[in-house]
Amino acid sequence: MSQKLRPEILQNRARILLSCPDRPGIVAETASFLYRQGANIVALDQYTTDPAGGLLFMRVEFDLPDLPAQKKALEAGFAEVARRLDMQWEIRYAADRKRIAVFVSTADHALLELLYQWKTGELAGDIVLVISNHETLRPAVEPFGLPYFYIPVTPETKPEAEARQIALLTEYRVDLLVLARYMQILSPEFVRRYPNRIINIHHSFLPAFVGARPYERAYARGVKLIGATAHYVTEELDEGPIIEQDVERVTHRADVATLKKIGRNIERIVLARAVQWHLEDRILTYQNKTIVFY
Structure with missing residues (x-):
């Protein structure tokens, strides 16, 4: 649901949008990566065209303390996860209206x-x-x-x-x-x-x-x-x-x-x-x- 977020929440909130060939462990790997960064997942949605050989689509919304200072490290780290899983992905920042x-x-x-x-x-x-x-x-x-x-x-x-x-x-x-x-x-x-x-x-x-x-x-x-x-x-x-x-x-x-x-x-x-x-x-x-x- 749409909601109006306070500025202090917006500046530390981001979203990962991704798609990749479906296989076990994608949600776990994404969540584990964010956990290691100190992020808190506030919403996670996924859809697969076919659990056996289809494409997975996912949106993960999360809060990360001091996000503006961590953007480069966050993107570089997730790029490695995405490479292993053959993902098309993008990180978008809620504060970037x-x-x-x-x-x-x-x-x-x-x-x-x-x-x-x-x-x-x-x-x-x-x-x-x-x-x-x-x-x-x-x-x-x-x-x-x-x-x-x-x-x-x-x-x-x-x-x-x-x-x-x-x-x-x-x-x-x-x-x-x-x-x-x-x-x-x-x-x-x-x-x-x-x-x-x-x-x-x-x-x-x-x-x-x-x-x-x-x-x-x-x-x-x-x-x-x-x-x-x-x-x-x-x-x-x-x-x-x-x-x-x-x-x-x-x-x-x-x-x-x-x-x-x-x-x-x-x-x-x-x-x-x-x-x-x-x-x-x-x-x-x-x-x-x-x-x-x-």
Whole structure:
């Protein structure tokens, strides 16, 4: 579960994310290594694709006294464990709050949910700028003290627009891009710069109704459930690894406007969950899927 941690806890908390061929002893070796360092494990989650010859995925969260002074030794020591067990791994530090850029167009519901959670301290990261292809949401953003950059996009100006966006992301040292109903398709060249670092909210329960106007298409199809999907962005439209989904039941009485109204609430909640899980290092990806340790 997400929780707001005190600064003195944050500075000494870290997480190991790893994957490797499954075999007996991996959890024991990891835990023993951390014990020898003087660490206290506060959460450990694991998943195997197959206990006999599959892949193991694991997230270990731990506290280590005086962690800032021990980072190099910790990483060097675990590198030896990882080498023996053929691990892909990374150590992430809770005090290193990720910096977020939010991309929007004209819809405000997903953006405002993120801004609220950030302003109240619930979001485990920091929104540092908002980029939009419209001026519409500037009055909603500027009271939060955030820079708002208007970058119009047309088919003819798309390369120049993306170059300006990339320059801003570099200037603001952005770690995560959140597409909060940004109604533009990013170029493959742009997406390749940020693998598993762009989260989109799609206003349907994927893989149903990929692409534009999903509520209109859902209405025409007479669906009884509508939903929303948060996923990492890849070069294939709406085909990236799914992080979170939710649905709500509807009836034949719901017109398109009603579907959109219900859908907006689902979208903002689903996107906020996915962003929070990414910020808390709870997501690993594998074969266009995600393993999410809630």
